[in-house]
Amino acid sequence: MVVGEITEDKEIVVIGGGPGGYHAAIRAAGLGLNVTLIEREELGGTCLNKGCIPSKVFTHFAQEFKKTKHLKEMGMEFGEVEANLSTLQSYKNKKITQLRKGVESLCKANKIEIVKGSASFLSESRIGVENGHEFSLFNFKQSIVATGGEFHYPEGIEFNSTLVLKEREIFQLEEIPEELIVYGGDYISLEIASVFSLLGSSVTLILNDEFSFDSSISKELFRQLKKQKINVIKNSTVQTASQTEGKVMVRLDKENGEVVSLEGSHFVGSGIVKPNISDLGLDRLGLELTEEGYIHTDYQGRTSIPTIWAIGDVTEGPSLAVKAIKQGKAAAEAMAGLEVEVDLQFVPTVVQMSPPIACAGLTEEEAREEGYSVRVSENPVRGNGYAQLTDEKDGFVKVVSDSETDLILGIHIMGMGAAELITSGVLGLEMAARDEDFRFPVYPHPSMNESLLEAVEGLKGDAVHMPTRKKELAR
Structure with a gap:
């Protein structure tokens, strides 16, 4: 590698073209800043090219595949329905390409300079970019680190990309696994288990820990997994997983000391995301990191070095694209002198399984631990007219509130449209809404939105489509 003498001056340099990076770049450009975006692979990052979008193609496909029985019942006539994963792969790749071209067009329209290569810091205001045999030097006024995270997996699992797979590799299959063993209790593992069960x-499904959902969601989730005939093994740790003679052999240790051996056609393991910062040269700068190895930032994304900002999976918090997007926009706005901040208190948790799950705010257990006088209400989806006519009757809406102030503390949804419906919950939580704030508006009818309304009405026993709450006897 030969370093030339020419160094280019840049105003804003964004390292990483994933959802956080390209949102930051476009927002900064929209505020009149000159932006250079460095990406060593494809724009859109892991989310668009390998993670969120590919996985949601599969979850959408599985949910539509599930509907065929109901559509026949309604009178839609068609032949025997089969799931062709080869065709699905072509569809997936087409959509990824379309979305990536859309991001490229947006960057071009905003006059963002795209530089291919791997970046590393040489000083607090200088960066080097290596692309094959080429090496470029940039002086910058400000930089945003948006390099995302990388998965780390337990030792003993012999990944081989054919039968023993990582979570992203499962969405590259062109044939449906006969016997799939899934290891992990995060949203990715749940989506994988649900998708391939439906197909x-x-x-x-092997769980090594308890779900972090509200207890009511967890209870219903186990019921739904059983309904989908998914075999759940709790409190277990996979020690080894390997391919042997065209099969997968898995050895796991249960919490009670029992050793169990499983055999399947495929195995997929979900890893733990850790910040992808090892090649950035941060050790040269003395940049402050957290105890867990994340880049320490303030509420706007500013690091311990004033010229450098950080967003997304390189910072603490949930490993979610929505976090990176929010942080990216905020960092760009703060660079431009706007007063902004990022508050991740009500980041929604979403699982696009069947039926989907979406939650925000405190669980019932967390609310009690924090000392609230807790009141809860659960409205079963089966009581909703729209759920009945669409044959999407599984699930419920649970609302957690403080009985002394009527403040809504948490909203937990399982059922059709949960990911869309939770937006109303997040908005209410952010605005410190009380039950009357949810009850006052007029909700569309018929729609799944009414399940949220009745869950809130149920806090005081006023829901029409729920059994009247029994009054406690005076003591």
Whole structure:
């Protein structure tokens, strides 16, 4: 590698073209700043090219595949329905390409300079970019680190990209696994288990920890997994997983000391995301990191070095694209002198399984631990007219409130449209809404939105489509 003498001056340099990076770049450009975006692979990052979008193609496909029985019942006539993953892969790749071209067009329209290569800091105001045999030097006024995270996996799992797979590799299959063993209790593992069960796989889900959902959601989730004939093994740790003679052999240790061996056609393991910062040269700068190895930032994304900002998976918090997007926009606005901040208190948790789950705010257990006088209400989706006519009757809406102030503390949804419906919950939580704030508006009818309304009405026993709450006897 030969370093030339020419160094280019840049105003804003964004390292990483994932959802956080390209949102930051476009927002900064929109505020009149000159932006250079460095990406070593494809724009859109892991989310668009390998993670969020590919996985949601599969979850959408599985949910539509599930509907065929109901559509026949309604009178839609068609032949035997089969799931062709080869065709699905072509569709997935087409959509990824379309979305990536859309991001490229947006960057071009905003006059953002795109530089291919791997970046590393040489000083607090200088960066080097390596692309093959080429090496460029940039002086910058400000920089945003948006390099995302990388998965780390337990030792003993022999990944081989054919039968023993990582979570992203499962969405590259062109045939449905006959017997799929899934290891992990995060949203990715749940989506994988649900998708392939609906498509015809015999699925075993190994959990090494408790779900972090509200207890009511967890209880219903286990019921739904059983309904989908997914075999759940709790409190277990996979010690080894390997391919042997065209099969997968898995050895796991249960919490009670029992050793169990499983055999399947495929195995998929979900890893833990850790910040992708090892090649950035941050050790040269003395940039402050957290105890867990994340880049320490303030509420706007500013690091311990005033010229450098950080967003997304390189910072503490949930490993979600929505976090990176929010932080990216805020950092760009703060660079431009606007007063902004990022508050991740009500980041929604979403699982696009069947039925989907979406939650925001405190669980019932967390609210009690924080000392609130807790009141809860659960409205079963089966009581909703729209859920009945669409045959999407599984799930419920649960609302957690403080009985002394009527403040809404948390909203937990399982059922059709949960990801869309939770937006109303997040908005209410952000505005410190009380039950009357949710009850006052007129909700569309018929729609799943009414389940949220009735769940809030149920806090005081006023929901029409729920059994009247029994009054406690005076003591």
